[in-house]
Amino acid sequence: MLLLAGVSLGLPVLATRLVGQGLGVPLLLLPFGVFALVLWRSLRVPATGAALRPGEYVYLYEQGLVCPAADGGARAVPWRSVTAMRQDVTRTSVNGGYTGTHYAYRLSLGGAREVTVGGFLDEETARPPDGSQVRELAQIVLDETVRRALPPAMSALEAGERVVFGEVALAGSGIGLPSGTAPWERVRRCEWRGDGLVVVRTAGAGRWTRESKEIPDFPVFWALVKELCPQAREVRR
Numbered sequence: 001m002l003l004l005a006g007v008s009l010g011l012p013v014l015a016t017r018l019v020g021q022g023l024g025v026p027l028l029l030l031p032f033g034v035f036a037l038v039l040w041r042s043l044r045v046p047a048t049g050a051a052l053r054p055g056e057y058v059y060l061y062e063q064g065l066v067c068p069a070a071d072g073g074a075r076a077v078p079w080r081s082v083t084a085m086r087q088d089v090t091r092t093s094v095n096g097g098y099t100g101t102h103y104a105y106r107l108s109l110g111g112a113r114e115v116t117v118g119g120f121l122d123e124e125t126a127r128p129p130d131g132s133q134v135r136e137l138a139q140i141v142l143d144e145t146v147r148r149a150l151p152p153a154m155s156a157l158e159a160g161e162r163v164v165f166g167e168v169a170l171a172g173s174g175i176g177l178p179s180g181t182a183p184w185e186r187v188r189r190c191e192w193r194g195d196g197l198v199v200v201r202t203a204g205a206g207r208w209t210r211e212s213k214e215i216p217d218f219p220v221f222w223a224l225v226k227e228l229c230p231q232a233r234e235v236r237r
Contacts (some may be wrong), residue, residue, distance in 0.1 A: 084108040084216035085145045149220045165221045180205035192231040
């Protein structure tokens with residue numbers, strides 16, 4: 001910074017001596033103009049609603065969402081068309097200091113079709129960025145996921161059937177993992193950690209770990225696990 005300041009002041013002086021004030025004065029005004037512009041941009045208050053353009057918003061209507069499409073238009077996502085939801089909530093930090101939380105909710109619409117909604121939010125500031133309602137959107141997606149998937153899952157369990165969440169299956173009698181099936185009484189530990197990792201340790205099927213974002217309809221999965229497994233607990237850091 002000192003070197004840059006020295007060059008910014010020394011170059012106009014040298015130009016004035018060699019060429020004259022016609023070149024020296026503009027060169028002298030240039031760094032002060034840049035400094036004034038940077039100062040103005042850093043101190044000015046952003047206009048309300050300027051953080052997002054209309055095409056970048058997610059709109060809620062009675063039966064679903066309207067999301068920005070890849071072609072720049074709008075795409076309607078009715079709740080009835082959603083077959084699974086995967087949530088990814090990541091707290092970010094730089095040099096050990098919290099910088100914000102990224103929310104992403106991937107909605108499967110059958111086959112290979114899917115849409116992702118979410119956003120970034122600094123949860124330690126007094127107010128969210130202009131136009132940001134990420135918390136509200138997240139709660140809506142989670143509530144609709146539970147409303148869609150929990151009743152049929154409970155009905156299946158009551159009928160003695162298994163409920164599948166990706167590579168793990170839940171039943172009233174036990175939990176099915178890729179390494180085998182274990183009765184609930186042989187589950188030694190079932191945790192959902194603060195870093196998003198889910199850990200299941202059983203006496204017969206070993207240890208199974210997955211990130212919560214890899215488990216479809218995770219709010220429903222964890223609600224059922226807490227109901228079926230007395231050892232289930234959340235570990236927050």
